[in-house]
Amino acid sequence: MDAHEASQLMLEWRDQQLLLTDDKAVELGTDRDTDLKVEGAFTSRHHAAVKARNHFFVLVDHSTNGTYVQTEDEKITFVRRGEMRLWGSGWISLGEPLNRQSAIRFQHT
Numbered sequence: 001m002d003a004h005e006a007s008q009l010m011l012e013w014r015d016q017q018l019l020l021t022d023d024k025a026v027e028l029g030t031d032r033d034t035d036l037k038v039e040g041a042f043t044s045r046h047h048a049a050v051k052a053r054n055h056f057f058v059l060v061d062h063s064t065n066g067t068y069v070q071t072e073d074e075k076i077t078f079v080r081r082g083e084m085r086l087w088g089s090g091w092i093s094l095g096e097p098l099n100r101q102s103a104i105r106f107q108h109t
Helices: none
Strands: 008-013 016-021 025-029 048-053 056-061 067-070 076-079 083-086 089-094 104-108
Touching: 016 025, 016 048, 025 089, 056 067, 076 083
Parallel strands: none
Antiparallel strands: 008 016, 008 104, 025 048, 048 056, 056 083, 067 076, 067 089, 089 104
16 A cells, blocks of 8 residues: 555544544544544543554554454454554454444545
8 A cells, every 4th residue: 555545544433424634633532522432331531543654544542441453354453552554444443342333434535
């Protein structure tokens, strides 16, 4: 994937949508001040962030319970207090194993 392919990332959770560009970061969690408010039994107030870095997007987990990420190759990675590059399209689940009802969809546009 070249740098131009990663210039935008769409995040979708229930009725919320956020389009990130290569100069923006968003916070994910239960706190009302987060950019994408995600309710979940194991979701922290400021659970994770998605940030642009070197023309790519990375998920940065800040939580105790960690984050599950499934990329388009269907590989699931558990991230806790670390980070992972987001590529293609897939799913993010804050604090609990992936299920389609609670996961955040991500897709490069």
